[in-house]
Amino acid sequence: MSDAVRRRKLEKSPKTKKASATNEPEPVDSEGEIVEPVIAKKLLDDEDAYSPWIDVLRVITFLFVASCGLSYLISGGESFFWGMKHTPNYLKSTWWKAKLGAPLYLTLEELSAFDGTDPEKPIYLAINGTIYDVSSNARTYGPGGSYHYFAGCDASRGYVTGCFAEDRTADMRGVEEMFLPIDDPSVDRHWSKADLEKLKAEELATAKQKVYDGLKHWVDFFARSKKYHFVGYVKRPKGWPGTEPVRRLCDAAQKNRMKRQIPGQG
Structure with a gap:
């Protein structure tokens, strides 16, 4: 039914x-x-x-967000999107001006403004009169960095003497003294006056060559670096360095000097 x-x-x-x-x-x-x-x-x-590209877009978005989060955790809160303390060069107009424009010519006073204390400005240092942008290594050359003494100045002398705080200058006069033996009458009497003068001339030439080689090492280091970028040159006052008194050798360099060795006892 x-x-x-x-x-x-x-x-x-x-x-x-x-x-x-x-x-x-x-x-x-x-x-x-x-x-x-x-x-x-x-x-x-x-x-x-329905399009499969929607799912692809969702996956890409997820990976992007996850990558940003991971970057945030690894960098301790500094990443491309969160609190960038050290902006990459390619995001700075000053970097592009330096790359594409004419070289900058800065006085030492103007150069001192680029020592890293102003986060809006790049970090510059000069060596032997040539200026480089070292912003990519702000941890080293910025405030609190181990080589902050070199930022915002031309400290060529300090590169050779090792006296970072005292020798923040490009005046190299007298640096060769650090490579010269200490005069000691009890030792020097083993040479005749003529031989001693000849020996001292040879020692001076060797010392100047060591200063040249020591500075050239760092000049070449910055010139060949792919990390640091050429900016320009330091403008010197007329008559420099003769406009300043010759600096005394810093204590650390002075202490490393050795006595002249007696012939046959080297």
Whole structure:
């Protein structure tokens, strides 16, 4: 009896008649319910409109956010998007001006403004009159860095003597003394006056060569560096360095001097 009732209800259903008339099954949803044609068309259109690039974009976005978060944790709060204390060179207009423009010519007073204390300015140092941008190594040349003494000045003398705090100058006069033997009458009496003068001349030439080689090592280091970039030159006052008194050799360099050795006892 119940089967007959079901058959009569199905025969009376317009949707069933329509399906039998066209010999096509009606679209149904995930629960088996018949879906209206308009809704079915919308579902088909949505399916056709789906693009796998949406999922690709979602994955890329996730990876980007995760990368930023990891960068934040590793860098201790300093990254490209969070609190950059040391902005990369390529984001600084001064760097592009130095790369694309004419060389800068700065006095020592002007150069001192680029010692790293102003975060809005690059860090410059000069050696032998040539200025370089060392902002990429702000931890070393910036405030608190081990070589901060070299920032904002031309400390060529300090590169050779090792007296960073005392010799923040490019005046190299007298530096060769650090490589000269200490005069000692008890030792010097082993040479005749003429031989001693000749020996001292040779010692002086050797000492000057050591100063030249020591400074040249650092000059070449900055000139060849791919990390530090050429900026320009230091403007010197007329008559420099003769406009200043000759500096005395710093204590650390003075202490390293040795006595002249007696012939045959070297």
